[in-house]
Amino acid sequence: MDRARIVVVDDDPRVRSLLRRSLEAEEFDVDEAADEPALLGLIAKHAYDLxxxxxxxxxxxxxxxxxxxxxxxxxxxxxxxxKGDVIDRIVGLEVGADDYLVKPFHMRELLARVRSVLRRTSRHEGGDAAPCAPAGAPGFLIGTLKLVVADHLLLGPDGAPIPLTQGEFAILVALAEANGRVLTRDALITARGDDVDAFDRAIDSTVARLRKKLPPDTIATVRQLGYKIGVPTEAATFTRPASGPRDIAL
Structure with a gap:
């Protein structure tokens, strides 16, 4: 049975050891890194799920x-x-973090967030491998883009994959499903899967990052209301093999 592989990056060996033992008790495979060079060495050897x-x-x-x-x-x-400063949390989300915890925290809370993030990736949940996408994979044609939902895959006009974070992908799926209807920031917070303490600026930052990766006018802003898809969109089924493991390069 395939188990989610996690790397814990912390300069305190006691914290790393505690997190590793707790996660391994929940049947995750866990590695430790104290800094960027150690993380780079591990990334060169393994594909991580979190x-x-x-x-x-x-x-x-x-x-x-x-x-x-x-x-x-x-x-x-x-x-x-x-650090408990909200600015640190905002910056963390803006650079692409999927979730955020402030020390000290309960291990139960960390485990819940780990499971939530892995569940949203559709690859693992509590150590169980996510099924591969079927040959006929449902998705959306968004203008010149192909969004293959089950594969967590977005293809550009030239057929090349466009890398998206989990939060960006979730928002794009929600907007595609709405098919021109305006979604409020609260609706997008729910779609993104934020469990607690979500706020409008996190959504605006995610949408801003997403827009930079898409053709112009793909996402439209409706002032004082929210966002909507700004190009013709329709449901579609794609024949495509399931995506392979993630490649990480720093």
């Missing part, structure tokens, strides 16, 4: 590491920090 990333690290900090990861990969990131 990164638990401390904000304050020696050398390159967690925010910069997250920025580098997001340039090439949509691997889920849960950012962990001892």
């Amino acid at each position: 990164i638990i990333l401390d904000l304050t690290l020696p050398g390159t900090d967690g925010l910069e590491i997250a920025r580098k990861i997001r340039r090439t990969s949509d691997v889920p990131i849960i950012m962990v920090t001892g």
Whole structure:
């Protein structure tokens, strides 16, 4: 049985050991890294399903590491920090973190967030492997784009994959399903899967990042209301093999 593989990045060996033992008890495969060089060495050997990333690290900090990861990969990131300032949380979400925890936290809360993020990736849940997409994979034609929902795949006009974070993908799916109807920020918060403490700016930041990856006018802003798809959209079924494992390069 395929088990989700997680890497814990924290400069405190006691924290890493605690998180590793707790996650392994829940049947996850867990590796540890104290800093960016150690993480790079692990990434070169393994494909990870989730990164638990401390904000304050020696050398390159967690925010910069997250920025580098997001340039090439949509691997889920849960950012962990001892700082409670909301600005740190906003910046973490803006650079592409999928969730955020402030130390100290209960292990039960971390485990719940790990499961929630992995469930939203449609790859693992509590160690069970997600099924491959069927030969006829449902999705949407969004203007010149092909959105294959089950494969977590967006193809550009030239047929090349467009990498999206989990939050970006969830918002695009919700807008495609609405097919021209306006979705409020509250509706998109629900679609993105934020469990607690979500706020409008996180949605605006995610939409802004998403727009940079899409053709112009794909997402329209409806002032004081929210967002909608701005190009012709229709449901479609695609014949395509399931996507392979994630590749991460910093």
